[in-house]
Amino acid sequence: MQKFLSKSAQETENIAYEFSGTLKGTEVIAMFGDxxxxxxxxxxxxxxxxxxxxxxxxxxxxxxxxxxxxxPIYHFDMYRITSYDDLYSTGFFDYENNGIMVIEWSENVEDxxxxxxxRITLTYLSENERxxxxxxxGKYENSCC
Amino acid sequence: xxxxxxxxxxxxxxxxxxxxxxxxxxxxxxxxTTHSQTLMPLIxxxxxxxxxxxxxIDLFAVNAGPGSFTGVRIGVSTIKGITMPLDxxxxxxxxxxxxxYCMPYSDGIVCAVMDARCSQVYNALFMLDGGKxxxxxxxxxLSINELQKELEHYDxxxxxxxxxxxxxxxxxxxxxxxxxxxxxNIRYQHAYGTAVAAEQYQCSSAELQPLYLRLPxxxxxxxxxxxxxxxxxx
Numbered sequence: 001m002q003k004f005l006s007k008s009a010q011e012t013e014n015i016a017y018e019f020s021g022t023l024k025g026t027e028v029i030a031m032f033g034d035x036x037x038x039x040x041x042x043x044x045x046x047x048x049x050x051x052x053x054x055x056x057x058x059x060x061x062x063x064x065x066x067x068x069x070x071x072p073i074y075h076f077d078m079y080r081i082t083s084y085d086d087l088y089s090t091g092f093f094d095y096e097n098n099g100i101m102v103i104e105w106s107e108n109v110e111d112x113x114x115x116x117x118x119r120i121t122l123t124y125l126s127e128n129e130r131x132x133x134x135x136x137x138g139k140y141e142n143s144c145c
Numbered sequence: 146x147x148x149x150x151x152x153x154x155x156x157x158x159x160x161x162x163x164x165x166x167x168x169x170x171x172x173x174x175x176x177x178t179t180h181s182q183t184l185m186p187l188i189x190x191x192x193x194x195x196x197x198x199x200x201x202i203d204l205f206a207v208n209a210g211p212g213s214f215t216g217v218r219i220g221v222s223t224i225k226g227i228t229m230p231l232d233x234x235x236x237x238x239x240x241x242x243x244x245x246y247c248m249p250y251s252d253g254i255v256c257a258v259m260d261a262r263c264s265q266v267y268n269a270l271f272m273l274d275g276g277k278x279x280x281x282x283x284x285x286x287l288s289i290n291e292l293q294k295e296l297e298h299y300d301x302x303x304x305x306x307x308x309x310x311x312x313x314x315x316x317x318x319x320x321x322x323x324x325x326x327x328x329x330n331i332r333y334q335h336a337y338g339t340a341v342a343a344e345q346y347q348c349s350s351a352e353l354q355p356l357y358l359r360l361p362x363x364x365x366x367x368x369x370x371x372x373x374x375x376x377x378x379x
Binding site: 096 | 172177213215216262263357359360366367370
């Protein structure tokens with residue numbers, strides 16, 4: 001487990017940029033955190049770190065955005081997804097093992113996530129402070145971070 | 146009768162041409178590419194290499210589900226798109242049933258299982274008897290454990306096929322001594338099986354629809370939500 005204190009959106013991006021260097025290409029990254037906790041900023045840093053450029057936008061309406069970096073990146077937003085049927089019809093399961101899956105609002109689909117994942121919890125501490133916890137689960141328990 | 150059959154419902158993709166029961170040609174790939182990129186070249190190559198004009202095909206068969214959401218849609222929409230302008234009939238085949246038709250040479254139960262994630266599988270059971278395929282259950286979605294309880298009632302060989310076969314074999318082989326994991330070359334659905342099953346499931350291009358199965362878990366969620374809505378209305 002790794003714990004960070006971020007004092008700005010830029011710092012959150014930098015933490016994600018560093019973290020992206022540890023990725024192998026097929027990880028599922030489940031992000032948990034409220035509105036404004038820095039989920040999109042984190043994804044932006046991660047995509048930059050993987051060489052996709054400054055391409056990230058929130059897929060709240062598109063459900064999933066795809067970016068081409070060192071690996072394909074599938075950026076999901078589960079804000080409007082509340083059941084297995086919803087999730088199935090985003091094609092979520094068809095993306096597994098084809099690239100890095102980054103999932104915002106994982107709270108909504110927690111029961112359906114794979115056992116092997118990297119959990120990122122972003123917590124609002126104050127106006128300009130966020131706590132970021134990165135932990136591996138399943139086969140990533142010891143290998144990640 | 147010339148039948149062109151395709152399957153894109155899970156990670157493999159295949160296309161087969163069957164002419165009066167004879168398998169004229171079949172392509173099968175099981176690699177990490179999107180079926181939307183591979184299916185059309187497969188069909189095109191199959192027709193070219195067998196010297197078949199698409200107008201000669203009498204029936205276009207497709208595994209219409211169950212399976213992956215995107216996969217099912219690719220297969221169904223491709224066959225719909227081909228048959229609509231040609232005004233040719235389609236056949237909508239269950240993916241699970243097509244697997245049973247790939248191995249009716251043996252006797253016993255075919256347990257076709259596709260991984261639906263979250264410890265659930267899409268499944269149907271078939272009895273193989275002297276080259277005949279008899280359906281024992283509807284296509285359904287159930288948990289790996291529920292399926293095991295059901296299989297305990299069957300004697301004789303139970304052949305596990307489909308992309309959930311290995312998963313189930315791992316769970317069942319310690320408890321059930323009659324489950325058999327069939328070899329790789331017949332473990333997955335092949336378009337040949339789709340073609341063999343096709344004639345009994347003909348429909349028009351307009352009638353062809355994806356066949357989705359709802360998981361019991363999803364049913365429960367829906368019920369809970371409808372209940373909630375009712376209470377809110379009160």
